[in-house]
Amino acid sequence: MSSDEFTAQELRDLFRKCCGFVKRNGYPNMEKIEYLYRCKPQDYWDDIRYFNNNLMETYIKDDNGHSENLINGEIDGLFFSGRLCGSNLKLPNSSPFGNIRMDIKSYLILNPNKHNFYFADFYCNKKLHYVTIVVCVNNSDADDYCQDNLIKLNKFANPFIKAEQIDGRRHNFYINNDIWVEIFYTEDINLNGKEFTRIRATGKGSSNFDGVPNNKRCKICNL
Structure with missing residues (x-):
């Protein structure tokens, strides 16, 4: 690892800042x-459908967020969100990242019997704050790497994204809607049977190739 990456203590300090931010109004707002x-x-x-046999493959984590982030350029994954929008808490009908929204059942990515969750980053670009959770x-x-370098979360009790056991096999899932939770999932996903919805693209309608660096002036999410 290079010397400009977070130390273990710095990552713990950032984690504490993030926990304080999401609990600033009392209990975290879990939906x-x-x-x-x-x-x-x-x-x-x-391109995935016609040229890659419907398999959405992971790619190397870009430079989004803190430059000291311990997963930038280190592990492959795919970004997902669970954030609900509007007063009726629905899936978004617009996005700056594109005009098609692919929906996937939460348990396929968050099943606590199969997956581990890790805290990786807390940052903002302007005012909206993000937390990056690796699954x-x-x-x-990828799990071995994260185990050695990131902060492992309790899958049933953390203020970002968590599972609630209903019985031996079924779970409910909850996400903090007061911060933008980015889920970086480290496995390929087959698109067969997934749901697609046409939505409104905002801005340029696509993500930046190299990611967007964090706002280094913010006193909330910088060390």
Whole structure:
């Protein structure tokens, strides 16, 4: 690792800042979710469907967030969100990342019997704050890396995204809606059977190739 990456103590300090931020109004604002989603332009989905046998493959983590982030350029994954929008708490009907929203059942990515959750970053670009949570399949290469370098979360009791056991096999899932929770999932996903919805693209309608660096002037999310 390079010397400009977070030390273990610095990552713990950032984690504490993030926990303080999401609990600033008392208890964290956790909302029940049934789906996670990923918004991309139509061309992105067409390329996967026609040229990659419907398999959405992971790619190396870009430079989004803190430059000291311990997963930048280190592990592969796919970004998802679970954030609900509006007073009726629905899935978004617009996105700056593209005009097609792919929805996936939460349990396929968050099943606590199969996955581990890790805190990786807390940052903002302007005013909106983000927390990056890495989700790995138990005992995978990515899981081994995160186990050694990130902060492992209690899957049933953390203020970002968590599971609630209903019985031996079923779970409910909850996400903090007061911060933008980015879920970086470290496995490929087959698009067969997934749900797609056309939405309104805002801004340029696609993500930045290298990611967006954090706002280094913010006193809330910088050390």
